[in-house]
Amino acid sequence: MSKVFVSHATVDVALAKLLVNFLKEAIGVPDKDIFCTSLPGHSIPLMEDFNEYIRKQIEQPAIVLALLTPSYLESHFCLMELGAAWSKATKTLAVVTPKVSFDVVTKTLGLKQAWRIDDHTKLSEFRGAFEGMTLETRSTETWEGKADEWKKRLRAVLRGLPSPKLVSKHDLDVALSEIEMIKRASTAEAERLSDLHRELEEENVALRKRLADKEAGLPRALIVEPERLVALDLQQLLTRARYDVIGVAKTKQEAIIMAFAERPEIIVTEIELADGSSGIDLVNALYPHLDCFAIFVTAYPEKLLIANRPEPIELITKPFSPDHLLEKVAGARKLLIERRALAKPQEVH
Structure with a gap:
């Protein structure tokens, strides 16, 4: 009966081989005392029943070394070996690899101390786990040399361990959460693009209407109003x-x-504008350069009683009647047409 049972996943043979060689060369465990199914000379003899032979080997070993890797935890057979060791109260050392949480040890073997395989400060303690067995003698120099070799080779072997095929519930929950966040972000972006598309369509419709109005020769008007709802009306x-x-x-x-770019004929303006500027100053600035007519639609009619009042103008006080406003605008348009007719040179007969 073997004294050291190395429980491992078949795909982790490289790590099992490194550990078995360390047991033999550094600690001095004899060949015949090590059972490891993946390594010739330590495995199941020919013609033996696989399950029965393993069951006998795990009956009463001096120690079970369980190589807890991601692949080990996904193997039903490995977990059966671990369960057998636990049920027989066999001395078991969980050898934990970096990709496995220590929580796994608690869930499988209970509150037993485990060895993180890359914690080299515990190598001497690991060696002490085999005291009481019949070991081959190893000098201090041999132990130190093999320990240094172990540290160098372990890093490469750990990098080569297969990744887990199954996803943990935690990782799955994290992935699902990220997917949900991406979905929400995509939905929000789709809504934003839809709103932008609708705004562009509305702007396009407005521009087409403006072009049609311009081609139809409609009278052009500019609205200067700080209150959004009043301007919309x-x-x-x-x-x-x-x-x-x-x-x-x-x-x-x-x-x-806007006025110099589009040259409106009618300017409908308030007196007090959004930034504190004046509609009166605006009209005085435009009149010398544009053939236009100003209509003040204002809550401050008294402000027109000043020396620099522009002429000609029309005045409508707020609140206003839509019919009265349209009447004033139509009158201003008529005055413009008449003024242009008088300014046009008469033909000589």
């Missing part, structure tokens, strides 16, 4: 009355830029 009112609203501005600067 004015825009809808003028649009329904067949005016080409070339833009809506909130400040004097915005209005000047």
